[in-house]
Amino acid sequence: MARKSGSNGEKTAKQLREAATALFAKNGYAAVSMRQIAREVGVQAGALYLYTADKQTLLFDLLDQHMQDLLQAWEERATPHSVTPMDKLECFVRFHIRFHLPRGDEVFISYMELRNLTPENFEVIQTSRRKYESILHDILSDGEADGTFKFVDTKVATFAIIAMLTGLNTWYRDEGRLSLDMVEEIYLDLVMSAAGAKR
Amino acid sequence: MARKSGSNGEKTAKQLREAATALFAKNGYAAVSMRQIAREVGVQAGALYLYTADKQTLLFDLLDQHMQDLLQAWEERATPHSVTPMDKLECFVRFHIRFHLPRGDEVFISYMELRNLTPENFEVIQTSRRKYESILHDILSDGEADGTFKFVDTKVATFAIIAMLTGLNTWYRDEGRLSLDMVEEIYLDLVMSAAGAKR
DNA sequence: ACGCTAACTGAACAAGCGTTCAAATGAAAT
DNA sequence: ATTTCATTTGAACGCTTGTTCAGTTAGCGT
CATH class of the missing domain: 1.10.357.10 (Tetracycline Repressor, domain 2)
Structure with missing residues (x-):
């Protein structure tokens, strides 16, 4: 499957910011991987690059x-x-x-x-x-x-x-x-x- | 070559502590690799494990x-x-x-x-x-x-x-x-x- | 119903990671 | 001179990293 049902760009963007904030605070920027953030958002790592360079x-x-x-x-x-x-x-x-x-x-x-x-x-x-x-x-x-x-x-x-x-x-x-x-x-x-x- | 001329355990141990301190402070623990520290000490990464578990x-x-x-x-x-x-x-x-x-x-x-x-x-x-x-x-x-x-x-x-x-x-x-x-x-x-x- | 586009997957890439270990060599003791 | 031991190399291990991209699907305007 590719696009997910109920998917919405703004919502994912917000989830990304929140997940990144929480994870960076807890474990530190360098210690957190894009895949970890993606898991928290409920998405594959590649998808994050639609929301951040x-x-x-x-x-x-x-x-x-x-x-x-x-x-x-x-x-x-x-x-x-x-x-x-x-x-x-x-x-x-x-x-x-x-x-x-x-x-x-x-x-x-x-x-x-x-x-x-x-x-x-x-x-x-x-x-x-x-x-x-x-x-x-x-x-x-x-x-x-x-x-x-x-x-x-x-x-x-x-x-x-x-x-x-x-x-x-x-x-x-x-x-x-x-x-x-x-x-x-x-x-x-x-x-x-x-x-x-x-x- | 293996052992280096003028090598000395206590000196290397001290260099390790100093290099690690400086690098951790500058870049953060997670962002610093053992190889980076080793390079600073002037030694291969494997050698560090004689001085830290x-x-x-x-x-x-x-x-x-x-x-x-x-x-x-x-x-x-x-x-x-x-x-x-x-x-x-x-x-x-x-x-x-x-x-x-x-x-x-x-x-x-x-x-x-x-x-x-x-x-x-x-x-x-x-x-x-x-x-x-x-x-x-x-x-x-x-x-x-x-x-x-x-x-x-x-x-x-x-x-x-x-x-x-x-x-x-x-x-x-x-x-x-x-x-x-x-x-x-x-x-x-x-x-x-x-x-x-x-x- | 159709086409368009926004949203996402899943695989792939080269690079780097921490750690282990047999082999090699220098220094010190005999 | 020979042995012993401390010290280091260099390659290898399996795994993770950030990032890219062709392909796939959902939602929406027509």
Whole structure:
């Protein structure tokens, strides 16, 4: 047999992205074969090449989509645009946690599989990442300018805060001791303290 | 030819560890072949099996050695054992940075390749890691008990601080803007602030 | 009912994988 | 000088890899 009954291109494309995301996160890009992904999708390996040029492009598209989603979600965030640096920082922390926590696999891949990108693809992702970091950096700078925050080095503080927040993904479990709301408050407190903000 | 002139077991063993560390860090465990490692060592692939049972054991040994070194270095740290929680935390921060920064590859592998360990091997490494985390946790607990520090949640603060410190490895470069001494002071300040310590 | 095209199979390709092992050779001890 | 043993080669094993492609079928517009 060839074409399968009930087959549909968009559905398969979506299944491919999902299967690849899950498998790459669990076993790593290099350790996952196209045949493994195909099995998960319920299709032969050859069929995948109707939806991606090659394995490398598949990885890149996943990472790029993730970064695009992240940046776009920030632009469209529900919270009304805040005015004071304090409000902005609070908004950023809450946003970061709520965006990243439900996307464990994507976040994991985005950090772990950078080295498996070709140099050109790497540069694209890196640019998006820097864009995101600059959002936080601008907030911290503003706050420092008007005396809300105090840092020895603002650039380092940016990295440190993002690393701290993203580290949440490595240990948080839905069934665990703490609710999403609680970790949000805990990290908010840690970040505000680190920023030297009096509350 | 068979045995090579000037050949020496211990030297080859060391070269194997170094080549494997560098290659695993750069390309990932799954993406690196035994033949690639062998080429780096300057030997045929078959010869590597005199020094490791198999590829999995090679990875495990590297990670395990790294964790052992870390825990032992803490025990033998040069700084005289401090008394106040404040001193202890300062000591820990400085130790963490000075131990981790010069070991970029090992640290990277230790975080990235955990998933490529067999479950039993993973458990061993995880135990060592928890041991290290508990060092910081104990310091934070003590400090909270005597009022030096203030946390909403001490366990979370432990994870957050370690993530923050380890994140340093992802951006620090020797040729960069900041010296080792400077980042040490910057991170010390961030950690102390996050801990709510008045200085 | 027919033709077109989107969707997929299944086999094939060359290349590379981890691992084993008999054979060969250098170094060290006698 | 001879033996012994550590060290390495090089070929071989069966298997998997990413990717291509001619052929086959399902769904859809006419």
